[in-house]
Amino acid sequence: MLVYLLGYLDRTNLGNARLMGLTTDILGGDASGQLYAWVNSAFYFAYIFFQFPGTILGKKFPxxxxxxxxxxxxxxxxxxQATAFNFGGIFVCRFGVGVFESMFSPNMSLYFTFFYTRHEIGKRIGTWFACASVAGAFGGLIAFGVQHIHATTGIANWRLLFLIEGLPAVLAGLACIYILPDRPETTKYLTEEERALAIVRMNRGGSKETAGTINTSHLWMAARDWKIYLYGVIYFGVNVALSALGAFLPTIISDLGYTAARAQLFTVPPYVVGAAVLIITNFIGDHLQTRGIPMILSSLAGGTGYLLLILVQENIRVRYFATFLITASTYTTIGISISWFPYNMGSESKRAAGIPIFQAIGQCGSILGSNLYPNADAPKYIKGFGVSCAFNYxxxxxxxxxxxxxxxxxARRDREYGKIDRNAAVDTSKEADHVSTII
Structure with a gap:
């Protein structure tokens, strides 16, 4: 959770840096907002291209x-990024952030399945992913503080922000190597009795694979599974909103009439509420063993939030309330998707291939979202709000x-094969989810 919180700070701090003068200092003012949109998109270019090999190769290593x-x-x-002095420099740095983050987030969705069963995964992933929303809250607070120490340092605010939020992730990453456990069957943290229990749990509703191996037939199976591409469309739609939140929420709130410093502070409450809603929803989803219905409701709430931003132009309170709906919806829908989709892939190798496929499709939505809010559309942003609204619905x-x-x-499989124990060990080494139970 700590590492992911730091990762999301580093992923989304560009929006805070924009209000601190980044575009003025190194992008020549960027009157159109297009250079900033390209810099924001650099992260997603890297994330899309490198997450598939990053997830597949990740299965080969501790x-x-x-x-x-x-x-x-x-x-x-x-x-x-604090050393960047032009568009090329900041673009390359953001690209690098995307390369390394593509090795982490998709792998975490797979990593959780090594330790938690399908009855437990929702609340764990929900709590873990809530750190993305909490990072948005911390990002606003940190940015507010950084804007008030400029006079004592002589260093541009946005450069300080990148240093303050980047260096802790370096230390946390080094700590991971020594603290985080490997797979249950290879980690040194477990006794032999605990290891045997963990392996039994890994085989509930499926069968584990040998550490460091990949079932290549399941990679092709993932590439041919139409459901994974529908997952991708869902992830695409919700990432349109997610990328806009990190990159443009401070600007949108600023356009409601608040100063830049106060706008940083006013980004905090929507993120806090988003984290709370995400955790509560995933706990309920685990208890009721349902993912689809909560996703339907959260997406409808997000679409309604964007609709309010389009239709209500004068009432600041209503527009600010809409940002709560959007933030809660966005993080909840993504939290549900990364706990729902992987467990509908019936083997580790299929998950290792399927997760980056649907997430790569989804990150294309992030590129779209990064380019939906040009300066010329401020403060109404009808195009950006309209597209995001449509994708939520x-x-x-x-x-x-x-x-x-x-x-x-x-129901069809129950009729054809009879009802089975969902916790029973099932041999998925050949057919994966083609013969195992779907959540």
Missing amino acids: QNWWLGLAATGWGFCCAI LVSFIALGLTLYFRYEN
């Missing part, structure tokens, strides 16, 4: 080393379709 190296790398790249529609399909398919 998890503590792989995840620790990723955190150390992105922290370093974030910190050296699309996500709810697809989630409804997947929920109905999964329930129909489970």
Whole structure:
């Protein structure tokens, strides 16, 4: 959780730096906002291209080393953004942050499945992913503080911000190598009795694979699974909103009439509420063993938030309330998706391939979201709000379709094969989820 919080700080601090003068200092003022949009997109270019090999290769190495190296790398790249003096420099640094973060987040979705069963995964991933929202809150507070120490340092505010938020990730990454456990069957943290229990848990509803191996037939199986591409469309839609939150929420709130410093502070409450809603929703989802219905409701709430921003132009309180709906919806939907989708892939290798496929499609939405809010559209941002609204409603529609399909398919398999113990060990080494139970 600590590492992910630091990672999200480093991923989203560009929006805070923008209000501190980054565009004026090294982007020539960027009157159109296009250079800033390209810098923000650099992270997602790298994330898209490198997360598939980053997840597949991650399965070949000890998890503590792989995840620790990723955190150390992105922290370093974030910190050296403080030395950038032109568009090319900041673009390359942001690209580097994306390369190393692509080695971490998709792998974490797989890593959790090594330790937690499908009945436990929602609340664990929900609590872990809530750190993304908490990072948004901390980012606003840190940015507010940094803006008030400029006079005593002589260093530009935004450069200090990158150093303060980048260097801790380097230290946390090095700590991961020594503290974080590897897979249950190889980690030194467990006794033999604990290890045997952990392996039994790994085989509930499936079968574990040997550490450091990849089932290549399951990689191709993931590439041919139409459901993974629908997951990608959902992830695409919600990432349109997510990228805009980190990069443009401070600016949007500033356009409501607040000063830059106060706008940093006013970004905090929506993120705090978003984290709380995400955790509560995932706990309920685990208890009821449902993911689709909470996703439908959260996406509808997000679409309504964007609709309010479009239709209500004068009432600042209503518009600010809409940011709460959007933030809670965005983080909740993503938190549900990364606990729902992996467990509908019936083997480790299929997850290792399927997770980066749907997340790569989703990060294309981040690039779109990064380019939906040009300065010329301020303060109404009709295009950005309208596109994001449409994608939220699309996500709810697809989630409804997947929920109905999964329930129909489970009922069909129950009729054909008989009801089975969902915690029983199932041999998924050949057919993966083609013969195992779907959540």
